[in-house]
Amino acid sequence: MDFHGFEQINFSFEGHDAILVKPKAPDAQRNVALKTEYFGAFPNTEIELLKRGFHVAYVRSTNRWATPADCAMKARFIEYIAKEYGLRDQVVTVGMSCGGAFAVNLAGFYPERVLCMYLDAPVLSFFSCPAEMGSGRLPGGWENEFLKAYPEVRDKADLFNLDAHPMCRIPSLIEHRIPFVMTYGPEDATVPYAENGALLAEKYGRTDIPHLVIARPLTGHHPHGLNDPTPVIDFILKFAE
Numbered sequence: 001m002d003f004h005g006f007e008q009i010n011f012s013f014e015g016h017d018a019i020l021v022k023p024k025a026p027d028a029q030r031n032v033a034l035k036t037e038y039f040g041a042f043p044n045t046e047i048e049l050l051k052r053g054f055h056v057a058y059v060r061s062t063n064r065w066a067t068p069a070d071c072a073m074k075a076r077f078i079e080y081i082a083k084e085y086g087l088r089d090q091v092v093t094v095g096m097s098c099g100g101a102f103a104v105n106l107a108g109f110y111p112e113r114v115l116c117m118y119l120d121a122p123v124l125s126f127f128s129c130p131a132e133m134g135s136g137r138l139p140g141g142w143e144n145e146f147l148k149a150y151p152e153v154r155d156k157a158d159l160f161n162l163d164a165h166p167m168c169r170i171p172s173l174i175e176h177r178i179p180f181v182m183t184y185g186p187e188d189a190t191v192p193y194a195e196n197g198a199l200l201a202e203k204y205g206r207t208d209i210p211h212l213v214i215a216r217p218l219t220g221h222h223p224h225g226l227n228d229p230t231p232v233i234d235f236i237l238k239f240a241e
Helices: 044-050 068-085 097-111 142-149 154-160 167-177 198-206 230-238
Strands: 006-013 016-022 032-035 055-059 091-096 113-122 180-183 211-215
Touching: 006 091, 016 068, 032 044, 032 068, 044 055, 044 091, 044 230, 068 091, 068 097, 091 097, 097 167, 167 198, 167 211, 167 230, 180 198, 198 211, 211 230
Parallel strands: 032 055, 032 091, 091 113, 113 180, 180 211
Antiparallel strands: 006 016, 016 055
16 A cells, blocks of 8 residues: 555554555664554654654554553554564654544653654643543543543543543653653644643753644644644654664
């Protein structure tokens, strides 16, 4: 198969659909960008990384709410493709929206598997999205998806005892000094920046850990990414040598 002019390999990993896209000329480090959710959506960054010699990988989750079980599966997937295809066993995560929740939880639980993170409008607080206890709105996300992903959660009060909020991983990210670049839309009414991405930016702002936050002027939750991903690419390349 073909992904924007690059060879795409489809296979199965532990019963999950998986994809690996090969660059035309791999870089010396055999770097990997892991799209944590929504493969093929808003692909500007992945296409540019492929041009720079990165492989792009993806494995389908059982749900989109960054459960510990799915994060563990993704960590095993990183190890598998590293051994099977001779790739680096640390990845750059590309996490958009709920994919950002995956990127942060994966890096927090398995910091040895993540070089740096690219996040766009990431879900960091399940209070905000999908529980709608703030200003965010995701119709049906709570009843139709989240409660099935987290059967231990019976009502919104149980969120106070849930450790799987991505924001709970921030101390681990800081302890392991994992860099991030983040983009967001100031008009986002689905995953409001003040209730999500800002939590990460504020904590990192008190440290000397490299991070970069870029607002997408006059945009909401979509479109994800930047029309010109150069600032994101430049940041990633600093940590992929």
